[in-house]
Amino acid sequence: MPQAVxxxxxxxxxxxxxxxxxxxxxxxxxxxxxxxxERGEFLVAVRGPVSEVNLSVEKGLAAAESTPGGEVVSHYIVPNPPENVLAVLPVEYTEKVARFRNAAN
Structure with missing residues (x-):
């Protein structure tokens, strides 16, 4: 199943x-x-099936924008990231998150 970030x-x-x-x-x-x-900005990244990540980011954007004083600086989705991207960026499934990983992703 194709994965996305x-x-x-x-x-x-x-x-x-x-x-x-x-x-x-x-x-x-x-x-x-x-x-x-930086400058008081925070980021969060999720991984899973492409369709689920699309839905997840949509829900996350709505929640962040409806938070009092909340401001979305940027967002993006990378469908099917290549191996070299996964090797360099800290978005790989690790032992720390393994127990929270859904069996379907």
């Missing part, structure tokens, strides 16, 4: 928390990365 970057922590919550509840995805970007 979906990322949302927000200004402020409450918006990224709302986005992450909505993303994992909105589709069969696994949260694989979270970090502080």
């Amino acid at each position: 979906g990322v949302i970057q927000t200004l402020g922590f409450p918006a990224v928390l709302a986005a992450a919550d909505a993303m994992v509840k909105g589709g069969r995805v696994t949260l694989v990365y979270y970090d502080l970007a």
